[in-house]
Amino acid sequence: MSDKEQCRMPLVPEQAAILGQCRRDFCDAVNVKFKCTAVLHNVEQADHFGSKTRGVWRGEKRYSTKLSSGVEVSVWKDDLTRHKVEAVVNAANENLNHGGGLAQALCEAGGAMIQKWSDHHIHKVKKVKTGEAVLGPAGNLPCQYIIHAVGPKVSQNPTKKEIEHASPLLYNAINSILQIVVKENISSVAIPALSSGLFNFPRDLCADLIVKAIQQFHEFGGFQDKNVEIRLVNNDEPSIQEMERATRAMSDPTSTSPSYSGALQGRNQSMTSSSSGSLQLGKITLTLKKGYIQEEKADVIVNTIATNCDLSKGEISKAILNKAGKKIQEEISRMRNPINFSGGHLYSTNGHGLGCHSVYHIAMTYTSKTTLYSSVTECLRKAAQGYKSISFPAIGTGNLGFLKQDVAKIMMDAVAEFSKQYMNKLEVYFVVYPKDNEMLQAFENEMKKKKGAPNYPEVHNNLATSFTSAAKETTANETPTVEFYSVSNEALREAKEWTINMLQPSKTKIIKNNHVIHFGQEDHMYLLSLQTMLNVHIEEFFRNGKGGITITGNPLDVSCAAIKVEYLLCKAQEDFARTEECDILYSVVRWSCKINQIRRIICSILQK
Template identity: 65%
Template sequence: MIDIISTAVCDLRKLQAMSDKEQSLMPLVPEQAAILGKCASAFYHAVKEKFNCMAILQNVDEAVSFGSNTSGVWHAEKRYSLKLSRTVEVSVWKDDLTCHQVEAVVNAANEKLKHGGGLAQALCDAGGPMIQKWSDDIIKQQNKVPTGTAVLTFAGKLPCKYIIHAVGPKVSQNPSLKEVEYAAPLLYNTVNTILNLVVHQNITSVAIPALSSGLFNFPRDRCADIIVNAIKQFHELRGFQGKNLEIHLVNNDEPSVREMSRATRAILDPTSTSGSYSWAVKSQNQTMTSSSSNSSQMCSLQFKNIMLYLKKGSIEEEKVDVIVNTIAQDCDLSQGLISGAILMKAGRKIQDEIYKKKKTFSKAHVYETEGYNLDCTTVLHTVCAHRTDPKARQILHKLILDCLKKASALEYKSISFPAIGTGNLGYDKKEVAKIMTNAVAEFGDQYTKKKLDVYFVVFPTDSKTMEAFENEMKGRKRETPEVHHDVTSFASTSKKNTASETPTLEIQSASSEALREAKSWTINILNASDNMTIQNNHVMYLDQRDHENLLSLQKKFNVCIKEFFRNGKGGITITGNHSHVSCAATEVESMLCKAQEDFARAEECDKLYSVVRWSCKDVPWIQTPEISAILEKAYLAGLENRVFNNHRFNLKSLTVIDNTGRVGSMKRTCLLAPFKSLNNSYYARIPVSGAKYFDKDIKVVEDFGHRIVKVEKLENIVLKQLFEMNMQRLKHKPKRLYQRVSAQFCDLICRVGFQKEFAPPAEQKCGSGIYFSSTVDGAIKLWDEQEHEQYIYIIQAQVLTGNSANGSPELILPPPLGKDPLDRYDSVNDSKQTYVIFSGQQALPEYLFICAKSSAV
């Protein structure tokens, strides 16, 4: 049996190793490109949440024009959105502000409110002369509107109720770094004033452009960062007061839209794969920037799950998880331009900490400290050899790798490097560019975790170093071979375009099985008929806002959307024109994924809170399931600090510092039994092999014409503790049972355990609970075939069935044992072939068997 399994695994992996890279690039015909162009954000999100894959669209803007409206009418384009809370949503739009549908629009005004140019004039022309008259009345009363403030007027003929006239800072045509830094707080104040006006006027939706970046010359990238950071801090200080609000970041020029999209993803949702990659693709499809380019544009390269960006900037101003510093052997940060700038921004405490680290690790080449006043969590200080050292180049290469490995181990999402060695150490700039890029490429080949953004940051005036890195990255792009292949379902009707013109979709994943599932799902969604059914029991968790969005999708795509829930299975059906159905289905899948993740996150918080709690008498608000879970996950990940609500939590010293500098102590209490991190988390999926992991029942898979391609051990510290507690309560030995699940729920079951929403059987003959089969063949028969999935997923579990009674369809709890309604059976069954439990804590997932269907091998 083991030899058969080993051969199956070996043969399939060899086949996949040869084909996965080719299969990841999929040419799109114009109609398919148009579909993805209309719902790109939803598509990225669904692919990530369902399969943990990254999707990249290339040349889709050109393809969309084939299917787009050519009447000349401007159409609003929503590029990205996320919720800061259940009541506040931030989104990025490409649209004309004069016709954008919100309650209030923001005008980029001057201190005298003379709307004679740019956006101000466009709004006045569209809204009518009353806008200027109302503005003049304000100036008569208060002489001017100072920079950093804003005033409110009605909107005239505009399709909104109010205009907020906001006065941002003005800088010279080519502003110096010092001038920009002086103006930055004024722009922050402007945005803060806008948000205060919105809240106090009970405005429910507001459109904000890239203030000061037009006629006022403020750098576009810094403008985007400041606006988004201001929104984030306003939210963290609870300025929105729980009110419902949509914040639209709206511009009609592509560079501003791109920068707003980048900043929103990087600052508000740094873990978002889909967001970062949709922006990165646009960067990749453009010509590489020259050393004289605007700093808002970035060169980029991709190495599997690593995105490498080259940008102009000051390393001490980076807003990332990790900043890398280069220091002298004696660890004196005042030596050198880079370390000196970091010392000045971070404050003296960073120097004190590194001296302490030097005493403990006197021969270290990388020292880790807190970020202190820097906009990062951690600083990695590297000690690099002078170029005259015979091993200097090997040392530099290893330093880059070590920093990347540290960032990976702590599950950080972003890291910024300066051009190490190009200053006092005397390295050749071209050589540094090559060594650093090679190190990232080498690490990228081995890196299998979630996306990591890597930035090479070159000081704005150092044009020679920028040119060296640009040339190295250009060379890398030219060396990357173009992939030509035929995917029947896509290429049969496509035009014969060149590789640089053909719209394509690339899907990437560390798992070949997940890659194939994502591709199969994509083909199914793009080739939709006039009627599509999406089955997902999380439809019951859609809230009022979601149902409003469904109504909006009906109108937007001219389709009919209906929800259903019958016989324990729920979902949504969509009917209409097939391309419109595809668009709506993609948006619905994303919506259901969001509901699914919200449900899983709540379960995760509750389960963590059941076994471990964080407390602090000085900060009582951390003693909630949500905040306690955030701290616990950061603690298990090995993070030293976590900052939110203006408090810095040190997870190693167990202290908390508020914004006044007052220090308090925290406590981590394990309620059941002490436990430590499991691969920087509380759960993990670990590939396994060998006889001890297989049961004779698995042979049944072969009898059904399928083959096992992978076995994973599912570990979860929290679920194990809760299961063992229930085992003591029930005083019965667990049974080894099986459940067949869909691909998108494998990771969720490992993370939060079994839920009835994850795997409803074809028929609920025994009641509304969590179903298991006593055999593998029973599991294959009990659950419907997932037509579009490439593999069969079976989870082996230990299940506490305890005292079990015969089941019946109407049961929502086990039947009572006797007259006492509180004294019930532990489970129900169907002739002891199928068992149903009604609490997820009675089951512990142990192994996941991934089996290839006979048609997939």
């Protein structure tokens, strides 16, 4: 490649994860759009649902409980096309036409047999009504059977009446699945969040209904003393957390969440907090304790809130609102100029009915590890300007969807890095909901690492510098990078700028491209499947002569979807150009044929 120019761009972990999930689409898009070759280094390949294909893939078991009958109910993060059980449940439609979402992914992984059997069933037997399920072959999937279950479909913003009508049908679908499991002596079954994807059923209600159906099937003796394992398997973090919440509530009715959503119920319990260890970081004393954040007596307590500043949204915020009183909502509603930081805003209010002087309310405009790090740093910076103590809850393990081990590491790293710059004494408390032993353990593990480490790891607090400094986090030969090659420096610059824009965290990305009007039926079906696979919302638009696609959702998923959509548009553009060339060639050939025909006629006349 001596005749080509090149440039190298290091990647932070979130960016490497995105490109690992859409490696082929990214490289192809760069080639088509900029006539550049993109080469990824130290970026792990992933498939439909983000599963690693390097090494042996193992799903992550999040929670497990046993019913009195011996039936085990567990919650997993995994790709259903790889999950090893005896039977996998497919979210099907009445015609068993597996053209989008999970159904399409299972068919692609399992081979033509799945759709072929489904077509035969519809032709020879009948449609599968909503609320029913049928057992079919699994083809090449790592299981013996697929149970095609048809859940109810509702509108994108369903009314209460729609939900009331659809709920019994979803309950019946789960019941039908369990009946098949017992009748066919199936020992293990994997059930996804049925109807919550393309069929728009609210995710939290879906989890509640699935768990309720399992519990009542058990209570009425439906399992007939058989040793059955029921796995609630999803790949997107919000569905996993809802399933875990609902399953924990079934096994422990006093707790509605693995993290902090039991805070409201816990307010009437003993409010004493128990310390679980402390760590000295320069002038900062970091203490880990069990307790309820709304009962803290520190100078400042930290809250996480919705971007619209509605304090009744989110369990931590709701608990703080109930303790502080309505005046805290009135105060934050009047605010117009919050402190802005990378990825969010910080609002400061009085403590009102709380035992603190101030409450720092964090509103994240997009969710990423760098945003979480920045939010902790900003709270510390502001508290250090006049206060002596600050209490944090475990930020981001609820609706924001961060993994607990990631939260523990990021929050610890933020305090450690801040301690290098701060010269006065400050007491920092990490307050963990008493029943969340998993979160407590994650913090304790990070605290042990800090006690044994002479130097604190560097964490970058904004993506602009991360591109150039990510190499400091690992050795050069281990740093995830993307290299661009081209004969044109201008093409290299444009390819890099486009990549930075695609990887920049945002809950919404708008791709403007008029070639969206040339999408065929297969392209539209692919967009539908992307919505389910990446848990995003995709909308096409064409107005005032301009077309394109809008993608909304979790920032990392949005970036991945945007790259895949960009390549889809590249293909549409190529197909359109190819069609135009064929049309032009056809016109030229026809014109040549007519000229030759005229010549022959003239020659024939002259000869006479």
